[in-house]
Amino acid sequence: MNDQNDMDMPIAILSILSFVGLVGIGSFFTGVFTPVRDWLLEWKIAVPSQESVIAVSQWGIGLDLPRLVLLAVIFLSAIALLISAGRKRHAPKNR
Numbered sequence: 001m002n003d004q005n006d007m008d009m010p011i012a013i014l015s016i017l018s019f020v021g022l023v024g025i026g027s028f029f030t031g032v033f034t035p036v037r038d039w040l041l042e043w044k045i046a047v048p049s050q051e052s053v054i055a056v057s058q059w060g061i062g063l064d065l066p067r068l069v070l071l072a073v074i075f076l077s078a079i080a081l082l083i084s085a086g087r088k089r090h091a092p093k094n095r
Contacts, residue, residue, distance in 0.1 A: 037060070044061060046062060047061065047067070
């Protein structure tokens with residue numbers, strides 16, 4: 001009796017290709033992110049992880065308290081604008 005399914009080989013090949021692709025994408029983003037990281041630090045959009053409240057230690061950058069507050073204000077403003085636009089769109093029209 002043959003226990004192998006006709007789909008076993010294509011699934012194995014796709015699994016190997018997916019793994020190789022993910023490793024390749026990871027190494028690509030590591031190479032691309034270094035200039036981006038340097039730009040974020042140069043323009044003071046982010047701070048080094050030693051000075052931050054919330055840090056991404058793998059990248060060596062983070063956000064301190066003033067940048068976190070600014071990010072929260074931007075995020076909450078965007079949500080408020082979306083809610084306002086949604087209410088105006090679904091409001092009954094007065095003619």
